[in-house]
Amino acid sequence: MTDPPPQDQSPTPGKPFLYVVVCACGVAGDVGKLIDAAHERQWNIGVVATPQALGFLDEQAIRRRTGYPIRSAWRTPSEVRPLPPADAIAVAPASFNTINKWAAGIADTLALGILCEAYGMNIPVAALPYLNSAQAAHPAYGQSLDRLRAMGVLLGSYEPHKPKSGGGAERFPWEEALDLVELQLRRGA
Numbered sequence: 001m002t003d004p005p006p007q008d009q010s011p012t013p014g015k016p017f018l019y020v021v022v023c024a025c026g027v028a029g030d031v032g033k034l035i036d037a038a039h040e041r042q043w044n045i046g047v048v049a050t051p052q053a054l055g056f057l058d059e060q061a062i063r064r065r066t067g068y069p070i071r072s073a074w075r076t077p078s079e080v081r082p083l084p085p086a087d088a089i090a091v092a093p094a095s096f097n098t099i100n101k102w103a104a105g106i107a108d109t110l111a112l113g114i115l116c117e118a119y120g121m122n123i124p125v126a127a128l129p130y131l132n133s134a135q136a137a138h139p140a141y142g143q144s145l146d147r148l149r150a151m152g153v154l155l156g157s158y159e160p161h162k163p164k165s166g167g168g169a170e171r172f173p174w175e176e177a178l179d180l181v182e183l184q185l186r187r188g189a
């Protein structure tokens with residue numbers, strides 16, 4: 001079955017603003033599921049993609065669905081900020097690469113820069129890793145998750161799939177990202 005055509009959306013004043021950070025993972029092209037679910041839960045949304053993730057995304061469809069262009073590169077100093085400040089951030093899907101770099105404090109993509117600063121700005125962040133078990137077996141990965149948990153990041157429950165198996169897109173729990181950021185907002189309230 002194909003997805004229904006995306007609805008044109010424009011941000012509604014007064015609603016909280018969610019950044020959806022998208023990494024270059026096999027399921028990235030389905031991020032519309034998270035956008036639609038977030039709209040139903042009364043969020044305005046802006047998508048921040050890693051440069052690698054852009055190749056997985058339909059930029060026009062996301063612009064129509066959110067009312068904003070995808071952000072992926074830093075703006076120039078004279079450009080206005082393309083998105084309002086984030087009330088919460090959902091990293092979905094979160095790649096092996098971005099998780100390890102984020103935990104290590106590396107900010108060489110706009111997405112990572114936003115994530116690295118979110119900790120010091122007390123912005124609630126949830127991340128749904130999507131990777132295979134061979135990636136997850138690398139010793140750095142578990143350490144990165146431990147560090148992110150210690151930073152207050154809530155992590156999704158997706159269990160890594162078998163390598164070269166085509167992934168587990170059908171069981172990727174997009175809405176869990178919203179459950180987790182909303183839990184954090186309630187805790188912080």
Ligand SMILES: Cc1cc2nc3c(=O)[nH]c(=O)nc-3n(C[C@H](O)[C@H](O)[C@H](O)COP(=O)(O)O)c2cc1C
Binds near residue numbers: 025094131132135
């Ligand atoms: C078709 C394709 C699918 C990929 N799927 C995944 C994935 O599901 N999870 C993952 O961690 N990496 C995946 N990768 C590898 C990442 O794209 C790669 O590590 C990239 O550097 C991640 O960049 P980013 O973290 O900046 O988004 C995939 C690569 C390709 C070409």
